Amino acid sequence: MAPTQKHAQRVYLRDYAAPDYRIPGIELQVDLDREQTRVRSCLKVERSGDHHRPLVLHGEKLDLISVKINGETLDPASYHRDDTTLTLNLREPATTLQIETEINPAANSELNGLYASADTLCTQCEPEGFRRITYFLDRPDVLSVYRVTLRALKDQYPVLLANGNQVNSGEDGQHHYVIWEDPHPKPCYLFALVAGPLQFIEDRFTTCSGREVLLRIYARSRDIPQCDFALSALRDAMIWDEKVYGCEYDLGQYNIVAVEDFNMGAMENKGLNIFNTRYVLAQPATATDHDYRSVRDVIGHEYLHNWSGNRVTLRDWFQLSLKEGFTVFREQQFSADHDSAGVKRIEDANLVRTQQFREDMGPMAHPVRPESFVEINNFYTLTVYIKGAEVVRMLSLLVGAQGFLRGCSHYFEYYDGEAVTTDHLVGAMEAACDVDLSQFRRWYEQAGTPRIEVAGDFYPDKSRYCLCISQNNPDSSGGRQPPLQLPIVVAFFDAEGNALNAQSENDGRKQHEHTLVLTDPVQEFAFTGLKSQPIPSLLRGFSAPVMLQVDLSDQDLAVLAGHDDDPFCRWDAGQTLARKEILRWLNDPSICALDEHFAESFGKTLRAELPDRAFQALALRLPEENYLGDFVEVIDPEGIHRSRWSVMQTLARRYTDELLERYHALDAKLPYQRDAASAAARALRNTCLDYLMTLEEGSVTALALKQLKAADNMTDALAALALLANQALPARDEALAFFEDRWREYPLVMDKWLRVQAVSRCEDTVARVRDLIRHRCYQHDNPNKIHALIGALAHTNPLRFHERDGSGYQLVAEQLLATDAKNPQVAARLASAFNLWRHYEPGRRERMHKVLQNISGAEHLSRDVGEIIERALVKP
Numbered sequence: 001m002a003p004t005q006k007h008a009q010r011v012y013l014r015d016y017a018a019p020d021y022r023i024p025g026i027e028l029q030v031d032l033d034r035e036q037t038r039v040r041s042c043l044k045v046e047r048s049g050d051h052h053r054p055l056v057l058h059g060e061k062l063d064l065i066s067v068k069i070n071g072e073t074l075d076p077a078s079y080h081r082d083d084t085t086l087t088l089n090l091r092e093p094a095t096t097l098q099i100e101t102e103i104n105p106a107a108n109s110e111l112n113g114l115y116a117s118a119d120t121l122c123t124q125c126e127p128e129g130f131r132r133i134t135y136f137l138d139r140p141d142v143l144s145v146y147r148v149t150l151r152a153l154k155d156q157y158p159v160l161l162a163n164g165n166q167v168n169s170g171e172d173g174q175h176h177y178v179i180w181e182d183p184h185p186k187p188c189y190l191f192a193l194v195a196g197p198l199q200f201i202e203d204r205f206t207t208c209s210g211r212e213v214l215l216r217i218y219a220r221s222r223d224i225p226q227c228d229f230a231l232s233a234l235r236d237a238m239i240w241d242e243k244v245y246g247c248e249y250d251l252g253q254y255n256i257v258a259v260e261d262f263n264m265g266a267m268e269n270k271g272l273n274i275f276n277t278r279y280v281l282a283q284p285a286t287a288t289d290h291d292y293r294s295v296r297d298v299i300g301h302e303y304l305h306n307w308s309g310n311r312v313t314l315r316d317w318f319q320l321s322l323k324e325g326f327t328v329f330r331e332q333q334f335s336a337d338h339d340s341a342g343v344k345r346i347e348d349a350n351l352v353r354t355q356q357f358r359e360d361m362g363p364m365a366h367p368v369r370p371e372s373f374v375e376i377n378n379f380y381t382l383t384v385y386i387k388g389a390e391v392v393r394m395l396s397l398l399v400g401a402q403g404f405l406r407g408c409s410h411y412f413e414y415y416d417g418e419a420v421t422t423d424h425l426v427g428a429m430e431a432a433c434d435v436d437l438s439q440f441r442r443w444y445e446q447a448g449t450p451r452i453e454v455a456g457d458f459y460p461d462k463s464r465y466c467l468c469i470s471q472n473n474p475d476s477s478g479g480r481q482p483p484l485q486l487p488i489v490v491a492f493f494d495a496e497g498n499a500l501n502a503q504s505e506n507d508g509r510k511q512h513e514h515t516l517v518l519t520d521p522v523q524e525f526a527f528t529g530l531k532s533q534p535i536p537s538l539l540r541g542f543s544a545p546v547m548l549q550v551d552l553s554d555q556d557l558a559v560l561a562g563h564d565d566d567p568f569c570r571w572d573a574g575q576t577l578a579r580k581e582i583l584r585w586l587n588d589p590s591i592c593a594l595d596e597h598f599a600e601s602f603g604k605t606l607r608a609e610l611p612d613r614a615f616q617a618l619a620l621r622l623p624e625e626n627y628l629g630d631f632v633e634v635i636d637p638e639g640i641h642r643s644r645w646s647v648m649q650t651l652a653r654r655y656t657d658e659l660l661e662r663y664h665a666l667d668a669k670l671p672y673q674r675d676a677a678s679a680a681a682r683a684l685r686n687t688c689l690d691y692l693m694t695l696e697e698g699s700v701t702a703l704a705l706k707q708l709k710a711a712d713n714m715t716d717a718l719a720a721l722a723l724l725a726n727q728a729l730p731a732r733d734e735a736l737a738f739f740e741d742r743w744r745e746y747p748l749v750m751d752k753w754l755r756v757q758a759v760s761r762c763e764d765t766v767a768r769v770r771d772l773i774r775h776r777c778y779q780h781d782n783p784n785k786i787h788a789l790i791g792a793l794a795h796t797n798p799l800r801f802h803e804r805d806g807s808g809y810q811l812v813a814e815q816l817l818a819t820d821a822k823n824p825q826v827a828a829r830l831a832s833a834f835n836l837w838r839h840y841e842p843g844r845r846e847r848m849h850k851v852l853q854n855i856s857g858a859e860h861l862s863r864d865v866g867e868i869i870e871r872a873l874v875k876p
Ligand code: BES
Pocket: 126, 127, 264, 265, 266, 267, 268, 297, 298, 301, 302, 305, 324, 328, 380
């Protein structure tokens, strides 16, 4: 039986109570040292309302040196202290509280609070890390103005950074100090400091109202040549938020620091973002086109938090999506304005369908605004982030783009400097647009993916077409939940793929695209002016995060795949054809010939000269194995892999000449360029190579080896390496050795090298991953390394993770437990790989169940891993 966690206390949204005390001001003096850092804090504490409850401060892993109230040192007998709190009785309504503590950053392996990364000391406080720095009311609805003095040895820590503006600095002997002031009241999760031997690059930005901002990116000196792109992305984000949302930056400085050891991607600390190096560093030789986009998007994301999160912040952690979902949506808009908007939308929609829908299928299903949690770190989920972003997108569809921006301005102006809830954002839309969104609010409260069923009926005598749309909202135990308000965008095409203008009987409009608003379990929408049976294009732009069921013939799907003017629907029609084909092969292993509609449609896409080659590359790719698993009763990972591979191989055999021709035609020996069109050409060319490699022919292997060795950019080099790592041939080792030799001194590039081996379809993958754990480049305490090797095997290699003999599970479980002792957050993310165990065929289900029970029984399990495992084991 699973032991109960010692600290496994569940927190409920319904128990929220406003804080008993305010802390309007805090002065921190931090004397930095790797092992012994002294923190002196001086808090201005004010009682909130009329009560006599004590002040209960949070604090963990702190050595308490002294406590003073209004200048008088307290006798330890007059306060109460345990592992997680410090309780004091305050007589006056306003008090000055001075607390001195000591911490050991070098011993902090959780990377939460103040910790060491290489020679640098840095912090991560969201969500509850500040309590590992000093005693405080560590909750987001306590907002304070900070003044921070950092003091350290000059030679070891020449750079001393904190939030806000630098207001003073000086020296005393071998030490120096820097004083920072942040005038904007903020919750302590946005506090940050950095100290270390860092270099920087800088730029200046003039805001729309004419204020000058100094922008800097700090990194280790060897990484400085790779920071220019990030700095230009920051400028782009600043311009964009001014132009689109009218949001201006509000400090004289904006600093970004890149560190190698970081649990997450990046953190939006006010005026002092801290980033994982993987989202800052980018150069053609070391970063792929995808990496460049990620850097730009994450820089944008953290910058955009300055308003959605920092200026207007959260009342409590249940509201996390208020900042994350909203900011992801803003980031998606920013990104779409700088690249192919269609491709961006397809990628985002695909992520929701392949990842978030799976979260909804398993034990971690929860509403966008969760109702309870044990460990808040486990709720930085796909549901909170990307379903949350879809909910905001639907808001903007329902009230219109202009209305949405008015609502946002209202929200930012009205709640500036406050800590609010998701209800306030929806309320701002209602106020600005004069609409009733009470039903819409259920999106924040209901877990699960809505199922939408559509049936179409054509009445030729009346040139009339009716769509009957029903929605079904099952909860995790199969019960029914009330219907949601949601937008379904539709359009119609004729059999030749021509766009049709139908007249809606609802609003009388005659146009190509219509937005239908669902509110009831079943609704009918009629259109007139259609001379022949139209082909409906449904859920255009993925207008709602729902599972859509509609019976379109393969012919109709092929028409949409070739002609739909909505990129998402066009792509999706092709994916549906491909999915049906792969499932056909899966269900009948004797099949060895392709369906003609599918094969022809694929051929057309391959031969087409589409203006957007990035779209074309996406359209040619077959649905991922993890996604295919959502369409079968019980998952057989080997069967799914085999049928997908066979379909790919059969396509490659049929279209070998076209694929080769395309590959070579795109291989114009031009030097590398980073623009979107060149990147799109690379994507298309590497997709062709992907198909060709399934032929398992020496000539193609040679082509890939040549590409790897000749590449002047990481996109082409990595694409070739990944394909070669997928084949158990001598060329694999040659390629891996070549790559390693070239990049051994670049940790982020070695992460890619580890990853391609971890996701390989070769039979010896698990054994190889085991060996790689001992490779010189692997570091057990670096989150990037763990994700690249163990995380990639567990989450993106279904074939080998679900190895029949259980060796994949064994390896991941072992590493998970080893990691948990040092870094529970990273371990918890590995644990989620077992979440869907109930959906697998009996042999694997049994094995995964055993592994989960073993983990659950392990000694000293963290609260983070404990919660994930308990949820997975509990009967649904
Ligand atoms: N606030 C988060 C970072 C964070 C997450 C801190 C969890 C502590 C715990 C930040 O804004 C964020 O969302 N970062 C993402 C990247 C983003 C582009 C989605 C991340 O780190 O993965």
